[in-house]
Amino acid sequence: DAGVIQSPRHEVTEMGQEVTLRCKPISGHNSLFWYRQTMMRGLELLIYFNNNVPIDDSGMPEDRFSAKMPNASFSTLKIQPSEPRDSAVYFCASSSPPGTDTQYFGPGTRLTVL
Amino acid sequence: GQQVMQIPQYQHVQEGEDFTTYCNSSTTLSNIQWYKQRPGGHPVFLIQLVKSGEVKKQKRLTFQFGEAKKNSSLHITATQTTDVGTYFCAGPGSNDYKLSFGAGTTVTVRA
Numbered sequence: 001d002a003g004v005i006q007s008p009r010h011e012v013t014e015m016g017q018e019v020t021l022r023c024k025p026i027s028g029h030n031s032l033f034w035y036r037q038t039m040m041r042g043l044e045l046l047i048y049f050n051n052n053v054p055i056d057d058s059g060m061p062e063d064r065f066s067a068k069m070p071n072a073s074f075s076t077l078k079i080q081p082s083e084p085r086d087s088a089v090y091f092c093a094s095s096s097p098p099g100t101d102t103q104y105f106g107p108g109t110r111l112t113v114l
Numbered sequence: 115g116q117q118v119m120q121i122p123q124y125q126h127v128q129e130g131e132d133f134t135t136y137c138n139s140s141t142t143l144s145n146i147q148w149y150k151q152r153p154g155g156h157p158v159f160l161i162q163l164v165k166s167g168e169v170k171k172q173k174r175l176t177f178q179f180g181e182a183k184k185n186s187s188l189h190i191t192a193t194q195t196t197d198v199g200t201y202f203c204a205g206p207g208s209n210d211y212k213l214s215f216g217a218g219t220t221v222t223v224r225a
Contacts, residue, residue: 042217105156
């Protein structure tokens with residue numbers, strides 16, 4: 001089992017550029033979560049999907065952030081335009097419903113916006 | 115909404131000593147989970163507690179779920195350098211799909 005796969009692992013970009021983070025959940029998992037982690041704010045849930053449908057995006061900080069899950073094996077988190085305050089580690093996690101089963105986290109993408 | 119609070123935020127421990135970190139919820143939880151994140155790593159599931167008063171052990175780690183199912187604790191005995199990291203507790207959120215994570219307890223160990 002490959003676990004949750006995220007790419008890229010590191011991303012350095014300049015302010016104003018578009019950034020796309022990618023995630024492949026564990027096969028068979030129906031729920032997918034995007035988190036952001038910073039020293040100041042800790043681990044924040046941005047959005048989660050169930051069966052490819054966004055259930056709650058109340059954690060998405062603003063309209064510059066968008067997420068999609070076109071199929072059960074792929075999700076993207078896009079930031080356009082990026083800002084220095086978006087610098088953080090972004091984690092994708094998946095779990096298998098029903099209920100709040102164990103979440104399996106990917107290795108994360110460390111984003112730096114200059 | 116449901117909130118999970120953890121104390122202390124930081125724990126500096128002498129190698130070989132014991133320590134405990136605590137997790138408290140504003141509401142009754144159906145279960146509580148604990149995760150560990152090593153420096154530079156990602157959160158990794160450790161254990162889930164479901165029953166009132168439940169106690170589970172993993173080697174030197176002892177996890178407990180309170181009788182009222184509103185609090186939990188993680189006790190580590192004879193701390194080792196491998197215990198370094200941030201320990202998160204997490205409880206069910208406002209629906210069955212998501213977890214509400216505490217802020218974590220970051221543990222450092224003095225050799």
